[in-house]
Amino acid sequence: MTPGGPEQSQPGGPHDRQIELILQRVDALPTLSPIAQRLLGAGSSDDFDIDEVSQLIESDPALTARILAMCRTADKGLGDRITTVRRAMVMLGIRAVRSAVLSVAVYDMMEGVAQRAHDDAAMRGIQSDAAFDRVGFWTHSLGVACAARLLAEKSGKKVDVSPDDAFVAGLLHDIGKLVLDVALPTAFVKVLMVAAQKRSAAAPIERMIIGIDHHVAGKRAAERWGLPRVLQDVMWLHGQPFEALPDVPHRRLVALVSVAKAVCRGLHLGWSGEFDDARSADREAEKAGIDKRVIAEVVRLLPDAVAERRRIMGLGEEASPQLLLRSIFNANRELGRMNEAISRESAAAARSRAALDAVGAFLERVGSSTPLVGVFGLAASSASTALGGRAFAVVSQIDERSGWSLHRVSMDGRVVSSETIDPPAVLGGEPLADVLRGEGGAERAMSLLPWMADQIAEGADYRRVRAIPASPTPEGADGPGVLILHESAQAAKAPPREVLRALRSAWAQAIATVWARERSDRLGEELVEANRRLSEAQAKLTETESMARLGEMTAGAAHEMNNPLTIISGRAQMLRRKLRDAE
Structure with missing residues (x-):
């Protein structure tokens, strides 16, 4: 994955097509003004006529006034001597004037687009301004711009970055967030809500929900506007660890903007659109080779610089003390959000402890000889203890061939009665x-x-009753169907998810184990009975075979005795006749 870029998917897949549609909406943003484009096309004073460009800028009086005010702010030593755009170019250089023009041009263009998008969203019932604080966003951007400029000025050749370039880069570093808010207001509102809830940086949530992050959106917009490559890379790479930045000529500028952002987030200056913990400005400065004493000096000078720039850019008249008070308010609000997050985490930890306690108590009561119906009762009792209210009944079906049973349960887990019930006809x-x-x-x-x-x-009261499955749930798993009926203390109140998940897992495991044990016992009993019947059958078979053999022996003996008996009988008859004749 490229720095700040979206996670990759299969080429040509739905994810890629969605990203391409999003980028097309970014490409549909307006271009910069002709004045800005003319200045962007000039790399040095040899590339254009100073008189021509100064006349072009001065054709817009409002722009001229703001450009001159920004140029005077850039070099207070010249002060009121900068009275014309031409003199500003001569005295401060083309780079300073170009930076001022770019800053004003991008701000005016994006504010106009954002306002139209906000009005359109409001007509469709989308309250995007409730999530995206545009004034706070520009205040933060100005803070990063001023901090970057001060860092460049105070560090000198140690960082070798032009203060004017640092200012523009700082001002535009997060423009991708405004681009996404304009192009995809509904999705970006969701991004901000999820990021705030999860206490997360914006970029990973943007990639998860939208498909691209503000780094890529800003880079794409910068390409659309024809901004210099250095500004494109600042938008794309800022926030990356210094050691992870590619070895490009403007690597120091990218790192400088990252340090400036850390300073402003540490001061809670404006609204950054980030909800994770801010990085330490001192540590970021150390990595970038910036003296920590420079950070302290920048922090001291920054409120005045931002207050003056806010006035010039048309963000309102707010003096330095007011800006500091607003920063303190932002810090307190952030502290409040952190306390809420800590409270939520503490509540989640308490629920997890309750789940573990309930599971432990349930497993302790399930003995090696507890019958399956007894486990149903203990599961219902643990539901009453862990979830409050009362679990008053359990519906079960031991296997597919069995009927449905209703077991009424007392609070202490005893099954007080069991009966067979007809299953609902709708289940077929x-x-x-x-x-x-x-x-x-x-x-x-x-x-x-x-x-x-x-x-x-x-x-x-069935408005308060929940039917809680307690069966082994994996596909293909054997086991009974078990349903616990639990009446909560409040209507329609769902039990804590963590507690219920842990309990259901423990119930299912215990039920599956006892069911398997009882089935094994039944199979053993059935096997013993089958062996007994087999033994009886074998004994009867042996007796039958013995009687058959005896019959065969008797028949043989009778046959063998029959012949001599026949002869004896014949002789006796002959003798009888002779005796009768002799008389």
Whole structure:
């Protein structure tokens, strides 16, 4: 990822197309005035006629007055001797006049665009000014510009940066934020709200919500306006650690603007649009090779410089003491936001502790011999303890072949009664475990409340009842469907998410473990019974085989005895006849 640039996606993908559409809106911004463009096209005094350009500037009296005021501010030693634009060019140099013209031209153009965008947004019901403080933004930008100029002046050849270049770079360093606010007001309002809530820098939230950040938007706008490469890189690279900056000729200027921004954020000067902790100006200065004593001097001189520049730029008459009071107010407001964030984090930590305590208490009560229905009751009891109110019943379905059961639960976790109930017809026979599984399980569980109100005569106020899934939830996981009915102390009050997530995880794990144990026990019992039946069958088979063999032996013996008996019988009959004849 390039410095300050958006995260990359697959070329040609939806993300790329969205970014391209955004950049097209940036490209649609107006261009700078002809005066500014003429000055930008001139690199030195040899490139244009001083009289021609001075006449061009002086054709706009209002612009001329502001340019001369800025030039007098740039060099107080000359003072009232700077009475014409031509004299300003001769005495201060083309660079100083060009810096003043650029500053005024960009400010006037962007303010005009921003005001039109604000009016358009207001007509559509979008209150963008509630999030983006334009006066505070320009005050902060002027503060960075003045601080950068003072740093360049006081550091001299040690940083080797032109004070005029430093001023313009400081003024325009964050212009990308105003560009995004103008091009995408609704999205940028959301960026600022999320950044404030998360106590985050603006750039990562911009990339997450919009697709590009203000660094890229500012660079693209600067290219559109034809601003020098040095200003484009300041917009793109400022805020990067000094050691991470590329080795370019204006590396010192980029670092100088970053230090100036750290100074202004430390003083809470204006509105920066950043909500993370400001970097230490002393540490940033040390990395950039700037003496800490220079920082102290800049901090002392900065309020007066900013107050004068605000007056010239038309941001209002505000003396240095008033500016300091506003900075103190901003610091107190920032402190208030920090205290709110600390309070939120403390509340979240307290909820996490409560979740851990509830999970620990629940797991301690689940013993190795606790039956599955007993775990249902203990889960309901832990819900009552951790979430307040009372969990009065549990609905369960052990497996797909089983019916639905209703277990009424006391506050101490005892299951006082269990009964079979008919499942809701709207589910069409879908198992309860499948109903509660997946991302939409909690919503589907809540949709069953009207049916439960008809089925369960418990006297609960169903405006306060939540149906909390307690089943093993991963796709493909085996286990019963379990639903805890919890009545909160206040109507429609959702339990803390962290507490509920931890509890549901503990309930599901315990239920899955006990269910698997009981199923294993049942399978063992079934296996023993099957073995007993097999033994009985084998014994009967052995007896049958013995009787069959005995029958075969008897038949054989009878056959063997039958022949001699036949002979004996025949002989006896013959003897009987002979005896009868002899008589």
